[in-house]
Amino acid sequence: MLAQLKRLGSETIVYGTSTIIGRFLNFLLVPLYTNVLRPDQYGIITYVYSIMAFVNVIYSFGMESAYFKYSSTREIGTGRENFTTPFTSLFASSLFFSWAIAGLASPVAGAMNLPPEYQRIVYYMAAILAFDALAIIPFASLRMEHKARQFATLKFVNIFINVVMNIVLLVTLHMGIEGIFISGLTASVVTFLLLLPTVYRHLGGRFNPDLFRSLLKFGLPAIPAGLSATAVQVIDRPILRALTNDATVGIYQANYRLGIFMMLIVSVYDYAWRPFYFSTAKDPNAKEVFARALTYLVLLMTGVFLVLTFFIGDLVKVSFFGRHIISPAYWSGLNIVPIVLLGYLFLGVYTNLSAGIYIEKKTHYLPLITFLSALVNVAANYLLIPPMG
Known part of the structure; x- marks a missing residue:
C-alpha cells in the first residue's frame, strides 16, 4: 500500500506543481480583468464561458472516461485501436458541431442574448x-502512460x-472582450x-466498430451526468x-475566483486520482488505499x-x-467566498467517492445522482437569488 500511495503522491506533486503555477498565472487575469473591464463586460465573458462548459460536455460525449477504462484493460482491440477509435470519433464530431455553430452564428448569438457588437464571439x-475536444484523448493518453511531466508542461x-x-x-x-477569446483560441491551437x-x-490502428460501441455504451451515460455536474458548477451564472x-455576474465571478486555493487542491488530486484508481482497483488492499487517500484529502x-x-x-x-487582487468595485461580493470554499471541499469528497461507480461499471447511476444535485442547485438559485442577491 505504501508504494501505491507513494506513486499517487509522486504524480500528484508533478501535477500539483505545474497546476499551481499555471493556475496562479491564470488567476492573475482576475486583477487584470477587474481593473481593465467593467463589471458588465466581465459578466458577459463569464456567461459565455459558462455556456461553453455545457457544450464541452456534448463535444466529449464521455470519451475520456471510456478511454481510461478500455485503454487500461485492453478488453477490446489493440493499443493503437484504443487510441485511434476515440480520437477519430471526436475529430469528426467536433468538426461537425463547430461547423454548425459557426454557420448559425447569428441565431446562436441571439439565443444567448449577446449584444450585437459581440456576435463574433460565437x-x-x-x-x-473544437480544438479543446481534439486534445482530450492525447492528454488522456499521457495520463494513462503516467507521463505526468509532459502532461503538466x-x-x-x-x-x-x-x-x-x-x-x-x-x-x-485594447481589444477588450474579443481579445480575451482570441487569447483562448491561440492557446488551444498551440496546445x-x-x-x-x-x-x-499512437494513431495508426484501424477504427474498431466494436470498440466504438463499447466506448459509447460506457461514455454516453456520463453525458447527462456531465451536464448535471457542469450545472452544479456553473449554472448559477x-x-x-x-x-x-451582467454587472452582478461580473462581481460574482470575481469573488468566486477567490476560491482558487481550494479548487487547486481538488484539480490536482483529480488529475492523479482517475488513472490511479483504475490501475489500483484490482489490488487486494484497494479499499484501504482509497479510504486513506480520502482521509488525507479531507484533512x-x-x-x-x-x-x-x-x-x-x-x-x-x-x-x-497600487492594485488589489480584485478591484474595490468588486468587494461587495466577498461574502460568497466561504460558501464557494465549502462547495469545493464537498467536490473533493465526491471526486474520491465516485471511483467506485466507474470501477464497478455502474455509470448508469451517475445521471440520477448528479441530476438531483443539479436540480437542487437550480431550484436553490431561483429561490435564493431574488431575496438574497
Whole structure:
C-alpha cells in the first residue's frame, strides 16, 4: 500500500506543481480583468464561458472516461485501436458541431442574448470548443502512460500563452472582450499542435466498430451526468444573469475566483486520482488505499477552508503596486467566498467517492445522482437569488 500511495503522491506533486503555477498565472487575469473591464463586460465573458462548459460536455460525449477504462484493460482491440477509435470519433464530431455553430452564428448569438457588437464571439467559441475536444484523448493518453511531466508542461504552456496573449491584447492593443477569446483560441491551437507527436505515436490502428460501441455504451451515460455536474458548477451564472444583470455576474465571478486555493487542491488530486484508481482497483488492499487517500484529502481541505474563511477579507485589501487582487468595485461580493470554499471541499469528497461507480461499471447511476444535485442547485438559485442577491 505504501508504494501505491507513494506513486499517487509522486504524480500528484508533478501535477500539483505545474497546476499551481499555471493556475496562479491564470488567476492573475482576475486583477487584470477587474481593473481593465467593467463589471458588465466581465459578466458577459463569464456567461459565455459558462455556456461553453455545457457544450464541452456534448463535444466529449464521455470519451475520456471510456478511454481510461478500455485503454487500461485492453478488453477490446489493440493499443493503437484504443487510441485511434476515440480520437477519430471526436475529430469528426467536433468538426461537425463547430461547423454548425459557426454557420448559425447569428441565431446562436441571439439565443444567448449577446449584444450585437459581440456576435463574433460565437466564431471563437466554435473554434475553441473544437480544438479543446481534439486534445482530450492525447492528454488522456499521457495520463494513462503516467507521463505526468509532459502532461503538466503542456497544460502550463496552454495557460502561459493564454495569460500573455490576454495581457498583450487587453493592455497593449485594447481589444477588450474579443481579445480575451482570441487569447483562448491561440492557446488551444498551440496546445493541440504540441500534442501532435503524441497523436502520431499512437494513431495508426484501424477504427474498431466494436470498440466504438463499447466506448459509447460506457461514455454516453456520463453525458447527462456531465451536464448535471457542469450545472452544479456553473449554472448559477446564467441564472444570475437572467435574474439580475451582467454587472452582478461580473462581481460574482470575481469573488468566486477567490476560491482558487481550494479548487487547486481538488484539480490536482483529480488529475492523479482517475488513472490511479483504475490501475489500483484490482489490488487486494484497494479499499484501504482509497479510504486513506480520502482521509488525507479531507484533512488538507478543511485546514485551507478555515484559514481562508477567517482571512480572505484582509487578503483582498493588500495592495500590490497600487492594485488589489480584485478591484474595490468588486468587494461587495466577498461574502460568497466561504460558501464557494465549502462547495469545493464537498467536490473533493465526491471526486474520491465516485471511483467506485466507474470501477464497478455502474455509470448508469451517475445521471440520477448528479441530476438531483443539479436540480437542487437550480431550484436553490431561483429561490435564493431574488431575496438574497
